[in-house]
Amino acid sequence: MDDRILDGKKVAAAIRGEVAGRVAELGKRGVVPRLDAVLVGDDPASRVYVGSKARTCAKLGMASETHHLSGDAPQEEVEALVDRLNADPEVDGILVQLPLPDHLDTHAVLDRIDPAKDVDGFHPVNTGLLQQGRPALVPCTPAGIMEMLRREGIPIEGRRAVVVGRSDIVGKPMAMLLLHAHATVTLCHSRTRDLAGVTREADILVAAAGRLAIIGPEHVKEGAVVIDVGIHRITDRSEVERLFPGDAARMERFESKGSVLAGDVDFVRVAPLASRITPVPGGVGPLTIAMLMANTVRAAAARRGH
Ligand code: NAD
Numbered sequence: 001m002d003d004r005i006l007d008g009k010k011v012a013a014a015i016r017g018e019v020a021g022r023v024a025e026l027g028k029r030g031v032v033p034r035l036d037a038v039l040v041g042d043d044p045a046s047r048v049y050v051g052s053k054a055r056t057c058a059k060l061g062m063a064s065e066t067h068h069l070s071g072d073a074p075q076e077e078v079e080a081l082v083d084r085l086n087a088d089p090e091v092d093g094i095l096v097q098l099p100l101p102d103h104l105d106t107h108a109v110l111d112r113i114d115p116a117k118d119v120d121g122f123h124p125v126n127t128g129l130l131q132q133g134r135p136a137l138v139p140c141t142p143a144g145i146m147e148m149l150r151r152e153g154i155p156i157e158g159r160r161a162v163v164v165g166r167s168d169i170v171g172k173p174m175a176m177l178l179l180h181a182h183a184t185v186t187l188c189h190s191r192t193r194d195l196a197g198v199t200r201e202a203d204i205l206v207a208a209a210g211r212l213a214i215i216g217p218e219h220v221k222e223g224a225v226v227i228d229v230g231i232h233r234i235t236d237r238s239e240v241e242r243l244f245p246g247d248a249a250r251m252e253r254f255e256s257k258g259s260v261l262a263g264d265v266d267f268v269r270v271a272p273l274a275s276r277i278t279p280v281p282g283g284v285g286p287l288t289i290a291m292l293m294a295n296t297v298r299a300a301a302a303r304r305g306h
Contacts (some may be wrong), residue, residue: 002100004271006227011148012286019293023061026297026306033300034063035093035119035292036085040078046097055097056289062296063090071101078104079112086114092300093119095159095292117304119247119295122168130173133180136302137295142174144287145206145227146181152174154204154225154276157182162199164188164264165208170229174206187209195219207264213243215265217273226277229284230264244268 017258023033037050050066057064066205066293067081078100085091086172100106109119115125121139126297129136136168165171175187188198190209199205207215208229220226234240235258243262256259263280271277278284300306 002271004274004276006024006148006152006283008144008148008286010279011151011230012144012290014151015144015147015290015294016056016288019290019297020060021299022297023093027061027222027302029246029306031300031304031306032061032063032220033092033297034090035095035296036064036091037066038069038071038081038085038096038301039096039242040073041101043099046099050097053289053292056293057296060293061125062293072103075104075108078109082109082112086112086117088263091117091304093296095120119292119299121173121295127168127173130176135177137299138177139169139173140288140291140295141170141229141284142177143295144175144199144291145174145229145284147272147291148227148284148287149204149225150280152276155205158184159203160184160186160201161204161206162186162188162202163206164192164195164199164206165206165210170208174208174229178204178206195220209264211264212239212262213264213266214268217266217269220270220273222273223275224273226265226270226274227284228263228265228267228278228280230262231280231285233259233263234262235259 018222024035037053039046039050054064054066069077085094094113096109110122113123115123118126118137122283130138161178163171163175166187166189171187177187184260186198187210188195192198196219200221202224204225206227210230211233240254241254262282
């Protein structure tokens with residue numbers, strides 16, 4: 001593989017290996033870290049995500065349970081379940097799979113989670129701690145990106161970092177983590193004027209806008225490190241041909257599966273400019289679940305005094 005490509009699978013495997021070691025250590029003291037997932041409704045993508053989180057727990061020697069409520073479950077029922085998991089001493093991490101059905105108040109559900117068990121790092125207490133630079137449980141995707149930058153020896157201090165996207169899940173915590181690592185950070189969003197002018201300043205560019213191939217070569221300074229958070233499923237052949245011209249392997253995957261994944265970065269046209277770049281798939285994606293496991297073990301150790 002081109003050594004400019006940042007291999008998220010490799011970094012995720014290293015993180016999972018360390019988590020498994022920590023799980024074994026805790027096991028000797030009678031602690032089995034446990035992650036419980038709350039799944040409301042039958043969204044197929046959510047089912048897949050929850051299933052793969054449970055499988056990863058099992059592989060690492062951790063316990064997990066999925067609590068499946070019907071798609072029309074009232075707010076009180078979801079909150080009562082969260083209360084029960086908060087009170088259960090065996091449960092170390094609580095994950096509410098998003099998005100919740102429209103009739104539910106997502107903030108109210110997430111605010112109900114005990115911050116010590118908030119392994120997604122979405123509770124306002126954890127968000128506040130992160131802002132103050134004393135993070136407890138940090139949102140998994142940006143935490144995973146920081147791990148990758150650190151493990152790949154990419155310097156951050158004093159560099160210009162630009163984050164595109166200001167969601168509570170990715171953009172904002174990403175900007176905070178980069179800031180605490182002493183980057184000079186700019187946060188862009190849908191109302192940013194002259195996006196390319198801003199992103200071209202970046203030594204480290206994180207694309208998390210949720211817009212297919214929005215970052216092209218005109219957005220990237222030569223030598224920049226480019227991190228692509230976006231995940232898009234392309235089902236249109238002409239779009240695959242446009243974004244990945246001459247990529248026989250990707251076209252073959254498209255033929256066999258009917259779709260391929262791509263990111264917020266126009267990879268083919270941006271990669272020649274970048275000093276390091278994450279692919280989609282195989283870049284940021286694998287880091288998220290690995291960090292969820294790391295957060296659960298961290299929560300277990302902290303709450304149980306180990
Ligand atoms: P979101 O929709 O909540 O937020 C998108 C942000 O991008 C918003 O702040 C918006 O202002 C900004 N934005 C939208 N259009 C823009 C434009 N044209 N120019 C500049 N900024 C623009 O999305 P999210 O939850 O933060 O997710 C972003 C992407 O990352 C999605 O593709 C999502 O699927 C992916 N994602 C991946 C992982 C992973 O594990 N790799 C995890 C979470 C999200």
